[in-house]
Amino acid sequence: DTAVSQTPKYLVTQMGNDKSIKCEQNLGHDTMYWYKQDSKKFLKIMFSYNNKELIINETVPNRFSPKSPDKAHLNLHINSLELGDSAVYFCASSQRLIPYEQYFGPGTRLTVT
Amino acid sequence: DQQVKQNSPSLSVQEGRISILNCDYTNSMFDYFLWYKKYPAEGPTFLISISSIKDKNEDGRFTVFLNKSAKHLSLHIVPSQPGDSAVYFCAASEESGTYKYIFGTGTRLKVLA
Numbered sequence: 001d002t003a004v005s006q007t008p009k010y011l012v013t014q015m016g017n018d019k020s021i022k023c024e025q026n027l028g029h030d031t032m033y034w035y036k037q038d039s040k041k042f043l044k045i046m047f048s049y050n051n052k053e054l055i056i057n058e059t060v061p062n063r064f065s066p067k068s069p070d071k072a073h074l075n076l077h078i079n080s081l082e083l084g085d086s087a088v089y090f091c092a093s094s095q096r097l098i099p100y101e102q103y104f105g106p107g108t109r110l111t112v113t
Numbered sequence: 114d115q116q117v118k119q120n121s122p123s124l125s126v127q128e129g130r131i132s133i134l135n136c137d138y139t140n141s142m143f144d145y146f147l148w149y150k151k152y153p154a155e156g157p158t159f160l161i162s163i164s165s166i167k168d169k170n171e172d173g174r175f176t177v178f179l180n181k182s183a184k185h186l187s188l189h190i191v192p193s194q195p196g197d198s199a200v201y202f203c204a205a206s207e208e209s210g211t212y213k214y215i216f217g218t219g220t221r222l223k224v225l226a
Contacts, residue, residue: 098213
């Protein structure tokens, strides 16, 4: 039984395209996150939602738009993809906002060509 | 500005010996810390946490030590096992602050059989 799942696991696309990554958690958690791990392996938060409300919106280009249709889902839509968007994107959830540990999905490796 | 630093990118330890992974932080407002383990092609997995009201927390083979005056924490794994070979991330947050964790860049641990 997967706790936090992401689809797709791999995504290869061309510059300028629009793509979405889906995330679902079955842990009953209130809070969900999107992280980006860049080529230097640095994990950086992008967004967090608590009970479907946007809590954190880091300095992320507005081409990135999160959508939380319900507490169990947090999707990430990316418009006009650029080469620099290539990275691994991780979804995570936690019971509540800090200080609770986060449970991560397996990641989505996005490659923009 | 890297507020959480793991200055050793890699560490090799013999099976059965102690592994010590270090993490330094610069923000004195951080008061909650976590360690995660990450295998290739998987998301990070929570290991152990510590609040700033403690200086030590233990869970089985894993112990985290916090030295607030030095702004330093360490993860001890005793005894080390080959299955512990992974990348270890420390993360820090302010419990009543920004609702986000700042991650270090990780240390790759290799436990030699």
